[in-house]
Amino acid sequence: MRTGLSVSVSCLLASIFSGLLFFGAAGHGPAAAGFPPVLAQVREMDPRLRQIIDRERYVKRGYVKRDGRWVKVKPTPKARRLVDKLSDGGRPKLTVHVIDVGQGDSILIQTPNGKNILLDAGFGPCSWSDYDAGEKRVLPYLEYLGVKKLDAVIVSHPHNDHDGGIATVLRKMKVDALIDSGYKHTATPYYDVLKLAREKGLKYSQVKAGDRLKFDPAVEIEVLNPPNANAYQGTNSDTNNSSIVLRLTYGEVTVLLTGDAEKAAEEKMLRNRYNLKAHILKVGHHGSKTSSSERFLGQVGPEAAVISCGLNNRYGLPKDEILRRFERKKVKMYRTDFDSTVVVTTDGQFYTIETFGEIPSEYKGYTVGDTERKKYYVPGSKYYSRVYPGRRRYFKTEKEAKAAGFEKSNY
Numbered sequence: 001m002r003t004g005l006s007v008s009v010s011c012l013l014a015s016i017f018s019g020l021l022f023f024g025a026a027g028h029g030p031a032a033a034g035f036p037p038v039l040a041q042v043r044e045m046d047p048r049l050r051q052i053i054d055r056e057r058y059v060k061r062g063y064v065k066r067d068g069r070w071v072k073v074k075p076t077p078k079a080r081r082l083v084d085k086l087s088d089g090g091r092p093k094l095t096v097h098v099i100d101v102g103q104g105d106s107i108l109i110q111t112p113n114g115k116n117i118l119l120d121a122g123f124g125p126c127s128w129s130d131y132d133a134g135e136k137r138v139l140p141y142l143e144y145l146g147v148k149k150l151d152a153v154i155v156s157h158p159h160n161d162h163d164g165g166i167a168t169v170l171r172k173m174k175v176d177a178l179i180d181s182g183y184k185h186t187a188t189p190y191y192d193v194l195k196l197a198r199e200k201g202l203k204y205s206q207v208k209a210g211d212r213l214k215f216d217p218a219v220e221i222e223v224l225n226p227p228n229a230n231a232y233q234g235t236n237s238d239t240n241n242s243s244i245v246l247r248l249t250y251g252e253v254t255v256l257l258t259g260d261a262e263k264a265a266e267e268k269m270l271r272n273r274y275n276l277k278a279h280i281l282k283v284g285h286h287g288s289k290t291s292s293s294e295r296f297l298g299q300v301g302p303e304a305a306v307i308s309c310g311l312n313n314r315y316g317l318p319k320d321e322i323l324r325r326f327e328r329k330k331v332k333m334y335r336t337d338f339d340s341t342v343v344v345t346t347d348g349q350f351y352t353i354e355t356f357g358e359i360p361s362e363y364k365g366y367t368v369g370d371t372e373r374k375k376y377y378v379p380g381s382k383y384y385s386r387v388y389p390g391r392r393r394y395f396k397t398e399k400e401a402k403a404a405g406f407e408k409s410n411y
């Protein structure tokens with residue numbers, strides 16, 4: 001990082017140590033004993049959890065002691081539920097919200113010490129649309145969460161489906177810092193963003209691979225791409241490849257956010273031998289064929305993945321080929337077009353993934369109206385549970401929906 005926020009290699013160590021402090025380090029040198037250190041803290045802290053681990057022979061990150069050795073095991077559903085419940089012992093959480101912004105990306109990172117970092121803000125007004133995801137989706141969601149201030153806004157790369165909503169966010173929300181890669185931008189929306197940032201006196205920094213974002217000592221945020229602002233020349237899309245890629249590590253849990261990075265960037269990260277391992281992957285470029293190459297996925301080895309894309313988007317994303325690739329690797333897939341906002345929460349040991357798309361139990365069996373499209377969907381139809389939650393109106397019967405001026409959807 002060049003200006004504004006301080007970074008150093010030693011902050012990796014600092015963050016590991018403060019991570020341990022968070023969990024109330026037990027002080028018997030767990031790392032030396034050859035098993036996951038954070039797990040050791042959990043076992044020290046919560047005797048109920050220990051009982052369950054012993055009884056169910058399971059912890060969610062999957063280690064159990066057998067014949068004096070720590071081995072990886074598969075969870076049982078019962079254990080998963082119990083551990084989920086008990087692991088919620090008030091320990092600080094890292095939460096990553098992949099916000100449903102339609103076609104585009106917007107991700108809110110909430111760190112254990114209460115920092116709020118927004119990575120992209122979805123689509124913005126342009127020559128053929130005045131839709132502003134910043135206004136329609138991001139700000140309402142931040143308000144819903146009670147976020148009053150953003151410690152930083154990061155722009156992965158200057159494409160409208162990522163930076164388009166940023167200007168509105170800067171205009172209407174208190175923001176401390178703006179971060180980008182310094183990649184040359186040519187479109188008006190990004191000039192506006194930079195102008196606004198200057199006017200409002202935001203700290204401005206450019207980051208590159210190898211930097212670490214030092215917002216919260218409990219979470220390590222590594223920048224893995226781009227190597228520099230001009231690293232990609234003549235690739236399929238130099239702008240996409242110059243996406244800021246972030247790897248978040250909290251305790252034992254890792255999350256990889258790849259923006260729209262394509263194969264060239266994936267290759268570069270592989271060649272640089274970065275640790276790409278992640279439990280949860282925000283899939284590159286909305287599930288396009290340009291990204292998620294076999295080798296890259298092999299190195300990341302995610303357990304779960306999230307694709308941020310719009311329902312029936314004009315690009316036909318995500319591509320079946322990419323979905324099948326994840327399926328073959330048995331990666332649990334979430335999509336903002338079907339699941340709406342996807343929320344990953346972790347205490348550094350366990351993680352849960354929740355989605356906003358489900359129909360609340362009190363409305364099971366109801367007809368769902370989409371207030372924007374004025375269409376309604378009956379239970380069992382294809383897009384029934386995929387209507388954006390903020391636009392839903394529930395009707396007991398189809399007749400009621402029709403009477404309210406809604407039309408039956410063909411889907």
Ligand SMILES: [Zn+2]
Pocket residue numbers: 104105159161162260285286
């Ligand atoms: Zn994009």
